[in-house]
Amino acid sequence: MLTIDGSRGEGGGQILRTSLALSLVTGTPFRIESIRGRRRRPGLMRQHLTAVQAAARIGSAEVEGAAQGSRQLTFRPRRVVPGDYAFDVGTAGSTTLVLQTVLPALMTAEGPSILRLEGGTHNPAAPPFEFLSKSFLPLLGRMGVRVTALLERHGFYPAGGGRLRVTVDPARELAALDLVERGTVKGCRVKASVARLPESIAERELRTVGSVLGSKDATFEQAVVAESKGPGNVVSIEIESQALTEVFTGFGMRGVRAETVAGKVAAEAVDYLDSGVPVGRHLADQLMLPLALAGSGRYLTMKPTGHAATNALVIREFLDVDLMPRKAGGVWEIAR
Secondary structure, X not given: OEEEEOOOOOOOHHHHHHHHHHXXXXXXXXXXXXXXXXXXXXXXXXXXXXXXXXXXXXXXXXXXXXXXXXXXXXXXXXXXXXXXXXXXXXXXXXXXXXXXXXXXXXHOOOOOEEEEEEEEXXXXXXXXXXXXXXXXXXXXXXXXXXXXXXXXXXXXXXXXXXXXXXEEEOOOOOOOEEEOOOOOEEEEEEEEEEEOOOHHHHHHHHHHHHHHHOOOOOEEEEEEXXXXXXXXEEEEEEEEEOOOEEEXXXXXXXXXXXXXXXXXXXXXXXXXXXXXXXXXXXXXHHHHXXXXXXXXXXXXXXXXXXXXXXXXXXXXXXHOOOOOOEEEOOEEEXXX
């Protein structure tokens, strides 16, 4: 049985999610200690517990320590069973992070699956729905897996109440993914949405993004979310190139000016455009597991986040594969 140090590297929930995902894929039992050991509130929070429960159901696993606040967990998977599943985080915790935990195993399962996920769909520090649908899932499609996601209801922090429906048509094996050139930028789309908040917030965000993007051609859309359990605000920038679509997202927060929210996400988009690489920092994190499971492939990215290095360490524990990001000239490469 593997023993995983949950305080290693950036010491957050990604260590747990990657361990669960690879345990399901490989059938390897593990014990994780010091869960989220570097966080202000260590241990399992509600969304992490839901991820554990989801992995246990899909993998017919025996679990010890699956309780809110627990800092140790033992997970013994048996057999991955595709099917129709529903998981409710019960808070505004991220549905997409729960999906991230079980999707790798379902991508190569013996049959298709349907997942109904309730909780947060647009959370700070988690992949939002638009990132999944426009950027990440289309790349999985190139690897042979057909995954579709439908946003049935927005769920903003802190109210939650969102709902996703995800269908997974697996592949017997994953094709290699090579992303070394971005190609020509074909379009830039900016969208600002509000739920139970003044529309002027979205107007100010669009103006701010436009001023930061400057001469870069873009289309702008303002939207009102009709069905939401609580107030929320999201501004997203989609950059479509020949190689892929990248998505950058900012979330409104109480006490933070709309101009600050929009300015930060616009700066991230400009930073990406100026870098010349195909894969942005956050997408680079998300592609590591599919790349590891595909057996071959590579992509070029910007200076990686702490998540990437930590993810590489956990992947090495389960697969004996080295995906540690390496600097190659003025860019970074992650290769299998």
